[in-house]
Amino acid sequence: MISSSLPRGPGVGFKPEHFAAIAAAPQPVGFFEVHAENYMGAGGPPHAQLGRLRADYALSIHGVGLSIGSMQPLDREHLSRLRALCERYQPESFSEHLAWSSHDSVFLNDLLPLPYTPATLHHVAGHIDLVQETLGRQMLLENPATYLTFAQSTLEETDFLAELVRRTGCGLLLDINNVFVAATNHHLDARAYLARFPLTAVREIHLSGHSETVDDQGAPLLIDSHDTPVKDPVWALYEEVIARTGPIATLIEWDNDVPEWPVLRAEAEAAGALLAHAARHEQAA
Amino acid sequence: MRNSPPSAPLVTQVAFAAAVTDPDRAVPAGLAAWNGGVPERRFAVYRNNVTVSLMEALGARYPAVRAIVGADFFAAMARLYVAAHPPRSPLMMVYGEDFADFLAGFEPAESLPYLPDIARLEAARSRAYHAADAAPLDPAGLAGLSPEAIAALRLAPHPAFALIRSVHPVVTIWAMNEGEREPGPIEPWEGEDALVTRPHLDVAVHRLPPGAGAFIAALAEGAPLRDAAGHGLAAAPEFDLSAALALVLASGAFTGAIDD
Numbered sequence: 243m244i245s246s247s248l249p250r251g252p253g254v255g256f257k258p259e260h261f262a263a264i265a266a267a268p269q270p271v272g273f274f275e276v277h278a279e280n281y282m283g284a285g286g287p288p289h290a291q292l293g294r295l296r297a298d299y300a301l302s303i304h305g306v307g308l309s310i311g312s313m314q315p316l317d318r319e320h321l322s323r324l325r326a327l328c329e330r331y332q333p334e335s336f337s338e339h340l341a342w343s344s345h346d347s348v349f350l351n352d353l354l355p356l357p358y359t360p361a362t363l364h365h366v367a368g369h370i371d372l373v374q375e376t377l378g379r380q381m382l383l384e385n386p387a388t389y390l391t392f393a394q395s396t397l398e399e400t401d402f403l404a405e406l407v408r409r410t411g412c413g414l415l416l417d418i419n420n421v422f423v424a425a426t427n428h429h430l431d432a433r434a435y436l437a438r439f440p441l442t443a444v445r446e447i448h449l450s451g452h453s454e455t456v457d458d459q460g461a462p463l464l465i466d467s468h469d470t471p472v473k474d475p476v477w478a479l480y481e482e483v484i485a486r487t488g489p490i491a492t493l494i495e496w497d498n499d500v501p502e503w504p505v506l507r508a509e510a511e512a513a514g515a516l517l518a519h520a521a522r523h524e525q526a527a
Numbered sequence: 528m529r530n531s532p533p534s535a536p537l538v539t540q541v542a543f544a545a546a547v548t549d550p551d552r553a554v555p556a557g558l559a560a561w562n563g564g565v566p567e568r569r570f571a572v573y574r575n576n577v578t579v580s581l582m583e584a585l586g587a588r589y590p591a592v593r594a595i596v597g598a599d600f601f602a603a604m605a606r607l608y609v610a611a612h613p614p615r616s617p618l619m620m621v622y623g624e625d626f627a628d629f630l631a632g633f634e635p636a637e638s639l640p641y642l643p644d645i646a647r648l649e650a651a652r653s654r655a656y657h658a659a660d661a662a663p664l665d666p667a668g669l670a671g672l673s674p675e676a677i678a679a680l681r682l683a684p685h686p687a688f689a690l691i692r693s694v695h696p697v698v699t700i701w702a703m704n705e706g707e708r709e710p711g712p713i714e715p716w717e718g719e720d721a722l723v724t725r726p727h728l729d730v731a732v733h734r735l736p737p738g739a740g741a742f743i744a745a746l747a748e749g750a751p752l753r754d755a756a757g758h759g760l761a762a763a764p765e766f767d768l769s770a771a772l773a774l775v776l777a778s779g780a781f782t783g784a785i786d787d
Contacts, residue, residue, distance in 0.1 A: 282618050283657025284686065287728050290660075307617025313537040320617060345544035349614040350582070352576040354543065362536045388570040393557045394535060427569075429561040457560060458568045465572060 244263050244379035246335040246413050246445040248491035251517055252510040255495045261291045263503035264304075269375050271510050273300035275493050277305045281331075282323050292331065301333040302446065302493065307349065310369045310383070311342035311356040321376050328377050335446060335491075337382035337415045338368070338373070338448065340403065357392035358402040362515050370410040382413040387420040387452075387466030388428055399424075400438040407443040414440065417448035417477050419495075423464040427457075432479055438451065441487050449480060449513060450495035467499035471509060484520040492517060535719050547573050548613065584619040589626060589649045594704040597706060604633060623649060641695035648701050651664050651689035652732065655725040658687035663779030665727040678753040682746050682781035687725035690744055694718040698734035726779025733778055738766025743775060749785065769770040 251272035264274075274295050281288050281303075295301070308320060328336055342354035356362050369468075373381050385403060397405075405415060416439065425432035451470030457463040472480075472494065482488060494509040530770050533541070534776070540556035560566040582605040585681070586593050593601040608729045619717030627646035630695065636642050663685055669677065690715045691697060702708035722733040734741070743757030752772075759766040 274668055279617050279619065283620055285658060285660035286656050286725065288657065309617075313534065316643045340558065342540065344617065345540060346654065347615055348544070348548075350547065350549075351580045351614065351617075352573060352620070354547070354573060355635045357536055357539060357551075359536065361534055366537070389572045390566045391559045391561075393538065393540065393559050401608075456563055456568075457562070459560075459568060461562050463572070467768045489737050 243374060243411070244383055245379050246337075248302055248334045249445055250521075252514040253300075253302065253491060253493045253504050254510050255304075255497065256292075256295060257500050258287070258291060258495075259500065260346050260503040260506070261294075261484075265294060266439060267506060268298075270514060271299065273302055273491065273493075273508070275302035275304050275495075278303050278324055278327055279338075281327055286294065296331050297335070299504070300361040301331055301475060302335040302337065302491075303327060303331065303333040305336070305338040306353070307343060308338050309342045309344040309375070310335060310338050310373070310437045311340055311362075311366055312344060312369075313336040313356075313362070313365055314340075317344065321373065324373075325376055328379065336379060337384055337446065339384045340384060340399075341386045342405075353386055355388045355390065355392070358395040358397040358399060360396070361472040363402055363405055367406055367409045370406060370412050374410065374412065380411060380413055382415040384417050384448065385420050385424075385439075387417070387423040387427075387450075388423055389465075390464065391428060398438065400435060400440070404440040407433065407440055413444075413445040414443045415446045415448060416441070416444045416483070416490075418480050419448065419450045419452055419472070420447065420466060421468050422450050422473075422479060423477050426462055426464045429461070432475075433482070436479065436483060437495060441483065442489065444490055447483070447490050448495050449476060449492060449495075449509075453484055467498060468495050471505075471513075477512075477516075481516055481520075484516060485522075485523065487526040489517040489521045538784055548569070548610070550574060554594070557619070570762050571646045578606065578609055581614065581622065582606060585623045585626065587619075588623050588653050589646055591701050591704040592630070592646050595639065595642065595645065595700070596636065600635075603678050604630075604636065607633075609751065626650065632647075636655065641693070641697060641700055644693040644695055644697045645701055645704075646689060647693075648691045648697055648723070648732065651691055651721075652730050652766065655687035655689060655723050655730045657723060658685075661673045661686050661782050664776065664783050666776040668783070669776075678751065680752045681749055681785040682752075683774075683783055684747045684784050685724060685726070685780055685782050687730070688747065689723040690740065690747060691721040691723065692718075692740045692744065693720065697721055698732060701732065720761070722774070722778060722780060724778045724780050731778065733774060735774070736770060738763035739771040740764065742755075742768075742771050744782065746781070 253273035256274040271319035449472045450468045453465045453467040455463050492513045546552040585605045603710045627643040631643040696719045698721045703710040720735040738759035742761035745755035745758040
C-alpha cells in the first residue's frame with residue numbers, strides 16, 4: 243500500500259483562474275491540492291493544467307464526493323473513477339472526509355454529519371478498507387466542520403477517528419479551521435479537542451477561513467465557508483499543533499470569493515514561515 | 528427470507544436526507560445542539576449548503592441563461608429545478624444536462640422561447656470543455672485526394688463536436704450575453720445554427736452560414752461529402768460548399784476520414 247507522502251511544507255488548493263500566474267514562475271509552495279471530481283472529465287483544459295502542475299509540484303487529490311460516511315454502500319463507479327485518476331497522476335496523497343454526501347443515488351453536494359457510534363464506526367471502517375484496497379494506497383480522512391450533533395452519538399469524534407486509524411491504517415487530515423468551527427458551534431474547547439486528537443496519524447493539515455452567524459438561541463454559529471483569509475485563532479491553534487508534531491504538509495484552502503494568486507501565495511508563505519520555525523525547533527530539541 | 532430492519536444510523540440518514548432537501552419538512556428527531564431546543568437554524572445551514580451549492584453549479588454551467596433572465600429570476604428557477612432534478616452523480620460538470628428541457632416547460636419563462644436553445648448551446652460548450660483530447664483533421668492530408676475521393680469522403684466528428692440548430696438567433700443572443708459581442712437589436716431575427724468545437728484547449732462557437740448546418744449535420748452522421756453537400760443545398764440555395772468545407776477544416780470539428 244502506497245503511504246501518503248506530501249512534502250512537509252505549504253501547499254495551496256489549486257484554482258484554474260490562477261493557472262497562468264502559477265505557471266509563469268516557480269512558486270514558494272511544495273504541493274497543490276485539487277478536488278478529485280473536477281478532474282473526472284475525459285480531457286480538455288483541466289487535465290492539461292493538472293498535468294503541467296503535477297510535473298513541477300507534489301500533488302494531493304482531495305475527494306469531495308465519495309460519501310464515505312454513508313450508511314449505504316459506496317458508489318463503485320465513483321471509486322473506479324478515483325482509482326483511474328490516482329493511477330493517472332500518482333498523487334503523493336489522496337484524502338476524503340468523515341461525512342456523507344449521497345443518499346439513494348441522489349448527490350447532495352455537501353459534507354453531511356453522522357452520529358458517532360460503534361455501528362457507524364464499523365460501517366465507515368469498512369468503507370475506508372474498500373477505498374484503500376481499491377486505490378492500493380493509504381487514504382487520509384478529514385475531520386468535519388459540523389453544525390449540530392446527534393442524540394445517539396456515544397463516541398467522541400477524536401476517539402472515533404483514532405479507532406478508524408487503528409482499524410484501517412488510514413492517516414488523518416487535520417483541518418484546524420474545522421476544529422475551531424466545530425468547537426465553537428458545540429461550545430467545546432478546541433485545545434481539549436486537539437489534546438485528544440491522534441496527532442501522530444496526521445499527514446496533512448488544512449487551514450481556511452470561516453464566516454460567523456448565530457443559532458436559534460443567539461449563540462455563535464461558525465460556517466466553514468472557505469471564503470476569507472485564515473483567522474487569527476486558527477493560526478494560533480496551528481502554531482500549537484506544529485510545535486508538538488513538527489512540520490506537516492499544510493494546505494491553504496480558499497474555495498469561494500477566491501482572491502488573486504498573490505493573496506493565496508502570501509497565505510501559503512505565512513504557513514511556510516511557521517513550518518520553518520517548527521522545523522528549527524524540532525532540530526534543536 | 529425476511530429483510531432485517533434498517534439500522535438506526537441508516538434511519539437517521541434517511542430522515543436527514545429527506546428533510547435537508549425539503550424545507551417544508553420538520554427538522555428530524557435526534558438532532559441536537561449544546562444549548563438545547565430544536566436546531567432549526569443549524570439544520571438550515573445544511574439545507575442552504577445543499578440547495579444553494581447546486582443552484583450555483585447550475586449558474587456556473589449556464590451563465591448566459593442567467594444573464595438573460597437576471598440573477599433573481601435565475602435563482603428562483605434554479606431552486607425549482609434543483610428540487611425536481613437533484614443530481615445523480617457527484618460530478619458537477621454533468622449536473623443540469625436536462626436543464627434545457629426543464630426550461631422548455633417552464634411557464635414563467637415562456638416569453639423567452641429561445642431560452643432552451645441557449646441552454647443547449649451552453650451545455651454543449653461545457654461538454655466540449657471536458658471532452659476527450661483528439662487531434663483535429665489535418666487539411667494537408669486531403670491535398671493529394673482525387674475529386675472522386677473527396678466527394679466520397681466521410682468524416683469522424685471530434686469528441687468535442689456539437690451542432691446546435693435553432694429557429695432563433697442563438698449564437699448572437701448567446702454572444703451578447705457572454706460579453707463576446709456588443710448587445711444591441713438583432714436584425715433580422717432569424718434562425719442560427721451553432722457549431723461548437725474544441726480543436727485544442729479553447730472551446731469555440733461558430734455561427735454557421737446558410738445551409739452549413741444541414742451540411743455539417745449530415746457529415747456528422749457519416750454521410751459522404753457529396754451527399755452532405757446536397758443536404759446543404761437543399762436547406763439553402765445560397766449554400767457555399769467551399770466556404771463551408773473551409774470552416775469545417777479550420778474549426779477542428781472532425782478528426783479524420785472514416786475508412787470503409
